[in-house]
Amino acid sequence: MVLVTSDRPDPAPGPQSGPQSGRSETATDPPRAGAAAPPSGTVRRSLSGAARGARAAGRGAGTAGHYAVTQARRATRAEGAGDSGLSRLIELHAFNAAGDAAVAISLAGTLFFQVPTGEARGQVALFLGLTMLPFAIVAPLIGPFLDRFSHGRRWAVGATMAIRCFLCWVLATAVVSESDWLFPAALGCLVASKAYGVTRAAAVPRLLPPDLTLVKANARVSLAGVVGAGLSAPLAILASTFGPEWSLRYGFLVFVLATIWAIRLPEKVDASRGEGEMVLTGPTEAGRTGRRPRTRIPGDVAFALRANCGPRWLSGFLTMFMAFLLRDNPIGDMRPEVLLGLVIGAAGLGNTLGITIGSLLRRLNPAVTVVLALLADAVVATLAAVFYGLVTLVLLGLTAGLAQALAKLSLDSTIQRDVPSRIQASAFARSDTTLQLAWVIGGFVGIAMPLMPQLGLGIAAGLLGLWASFVLFSRSGRASRPART
Secondary structure, three states, X not given: OHHHHHXXXXXXXXXXXXXXXXXXXXOOOHHHHOOOHHHHHHHHHHHHHHXXXXXXXXXXXXXXXXXXXXXXXXXXXXXXXXXXXXXXXXXXXXXXXXXXHHHHHHHHHHHHOOOOHHHHHHHHHHHHHHHHHXXXXXXXXXXXXXXXXXXXXXXXXHHHHHHHHHHHHHHHHHHHHOOOOHHHHHHHHHHHHHHHHHHHHXXXXXXXXXXXXXXXXXXXXXXXXXXXXHHHHXXXXXXXXXXXXXXXXXXXXXXXXXXXXXXXXXXXXXOOOOOOEEEOOXXXXXXXXXXXXXXEOOHHHHHHHHHHHHHHHHHHHHHHHXXXXXXXXXXXXXXXXXXXXXXXXXHHHHHHHHHHHHHHOOOOOHXXXXXXXXXXXXXHHHHHHHOOOHHHHHHHHHHHHHHHHHHHHHHHHHHHHHOOHHHHHHHHHHHHHHHHHHHHHHHHHHHHOOOXXXXXXXXXXXXXXXXXXXXXXXXXXXXXXXXXX
């Protein structure tokens, strides 16, 4: 009995005491403690619940994405736009704006915030100078080229996309290696983007459905561009966190899709039977045989175009001047990138509001609207110069975007009202070319301006006031002259 009782607490003699003793010794070991059955079941149930939640979230996101795409396509096809082919041009413009946003975000971080201010101003001034030079030479030729060879307008639009597709890939390598091809490739992207604007404006009248006015069609195209840029900007910023080259490679993919969409435009984009040509000066229909008829620009269209040059000039000026001004003269403790983002965001919001207002209003007096837009820019620029601060700069950006959108829609409605349908394509090509030149000139003035906020904004307000006086004086002078029979 004594031996039995003495052996019972001692597990060593038993044949299975070794393994049991091993488990008791390792019971406190953290890596093996999870081998117990109850915790393992809990972990499995947790993982299973997480997987079910992830699948449910994925299905919800897929459903929401499918609903958003369906609603977007329904909106682009409304009022006969799907039957006429205008919906494809609307979708193409969304891709164009998305790609341009990716390029702008990448180059903004490379040109404005990673290079010393003096060097960056010189490089960007050279960049804009090189941009203005080809526009000054090519601008008078783009419209006539489209008029004479309008059967290739689809391929012209596709070429502007394919060129930017190639240049985005070149830029992705240039920004990393600091190659000398950086500025030539960026210049090519900008010129191709402006050329697209001209070709797209000439294509809209050909795809206009019977139930949609030209003003609403242009407003819908512009709104699609705002949506495309708004959806693309966060993706481009996310890609740029891995390096500026990745946002450019993202832009490369966007322009690949845009090139495909351009080729898929309806064939009637190339139709040119019965169309004429609009000119500023020179011979018109009289004395021209065997060639396309030419019509001189109507007075109201010329007035609206001159008035539009003011808001478009201010847009280019603010883009370049604020980029460098806020970098060297930040307001308070805010970072320059945040300040510039607020001003640009306000301008984008104003542009969206202008497009929305133009598409909702049934009646819009174009002559009054373009004058009010020009005067509003001059007044708010003066206010920003006198009371310089974050609030007035945001208000200036909001006003500039709103005025530019409303003035452009008023110009579109004037062309629709006063220009015969057979030369509307030519009128839109020439008006867009003129406005692109006004933007480039404004950007060049913004680069050359000293980085003094009150001085720069004061000069901009003064120039806008002088331009508004010239526009109004030319209008009153033309109205006071007796009508010619």
